[in-house]
Amino acid sequence: MSKSTEQAIIDELRTQFSQELLEAKATRNRRVFMEVSPQAYKPVVDYAVRTMGFTHLSTITGLDSAKGFEIMPHLSRSGAVLTVKVTVPREDPTVETITDLIPGAILYEREIHDLVGVVFRGHPGLERLVLHEGWPEGVHPLRKEYKAVQPEPLRKA
């Protein structure tokens, strides 16, 4: 029986990065999720882009979880979406940039820098993208500790 495409992707990356690959799963047709260690993050993305043909970066998701901040670039090629997942510690929220591998990542990394507060080392210009200039420094709305301010009701009910 021939292997599924999803399993083939997992196997190929497992052979290349056996130690660094923490978890891999195919959730459904054409969807692969792969958790890697921080030092393997860039090599895995590099390998996926250059060797496996995942040249399109759909977006990068930044997420605040119990383990720290998860950075997930969603890479795609025809017929498969590969989500690489790396967890960066809360105390030192930095991770290497992938903009030199995929220039299309520039805005996505800036967006995460604004909203989750993760610093991408080597990014060409990590300026504000979506937050207003007057927004306080160091406040990142997509962190779980951030609670939206409820405006005072104008009239008491």
Add this chain to the structure above:
Amino acid sequence: MAISTFDVPVGPQHPALKEPVNFTFTVDGEHVVGVRPRIGYNHRGIEKAAESRTYIQNIYLMERICGICSVAHTTTYVQNVEYVLGKEIPRRAEFYRVLINELNRIHSHLLWLGVAGHEIGFDTLFMYVWRDREHVMDILEMLTGNRVNYAINTIGGVRRDITPEMVGKVRKVMEVVEQRVTYYRKAAAAEPTLLTRVKGIGVLKTEDALKLCAVGPTARASGVKSDVRADDPYAAYDEVPFNLVSYDLCDVLSRVLVRVDETLESVKMVKHCLDHMPAGPVRVKLPRVVPAAESVSRIEAPRGEVIHYLRSNGTDKPERYKVRAPTLGNIPSVCEMLTSKGDYAVRIGDIPIALASIDPCFSCTDRAVLFIDPSRGKEWLWTFEHIRKYAGRV
């Protein structure tokens, strides 16, 4: 003497777009040599808001991400929740989603064609195209009950079914649209007024489109053959045949041709859906509590790939919901189009059409008007037919 350049800020209140965005153009005489985008004026915190709403409430939140491709975001969203629940929905509902998504694409591409005409000062084209677009809007209202935010998708299927009378009406309108768009297709390739303003303008080379991860018609007009409907078929797209339209002229003309041809393809797809829609229910009831998991859902909206990421935590509210709309994906590409390099010169006068050529999103308003006569204490609702009659026209 060193050549001096200076910065021209354009926006946030914009001459070319109806939505706030700011671009700082560095100009050298008449030529644009650099561009810095500044977005976020419309950032509404929808991703954060989604975390405090239930999955059902979120359908209505997602509907409001965009006023034009509203059905694209709800389709992506409900699909994502269905993926996590691991449930199939009735085939008829999947066909119905394709039908509404393609009608949405027709109206969106026609809207864009009109705007493109307007940006180059060809307002006759704008008037004609928007008149034809109204037919499609009427059809969408008939099918879904709404003109803009259709509210047709729900977790487990769609909320309304199509009746045989509706099928006849949709078919009739599709004939009209096909005939009109074929005419525009002919005009776009031959009309000198149009050609001079779009040929060789806003060039995005194939390798740049790939490198900058351009999506949708912008990528396909640069010779990149990518379309989520073909690469990653969802709903009933695996059964609805269509040609992947792609041109490699890499300029605004190329984007006009891609969108016009795609509109004709969508007309064919709508007809196919009407002919081949299987019988059966359009909705199944699915649980409101979603198991802990993660999922990625993608669809091809009129402007390009929409991708949503869902992390659920076993409650009735998502842990994290991430949305990426196509315009953000195309901003690096439009900056590339607007930068002069070597022989390629971007003139200031070409900024509006080059910017508009990625079809950045802006809202459309509803038109139901509630009239109140305070002296008589009466209120009534005017339909479009009433307004037409009142205006003395048919």
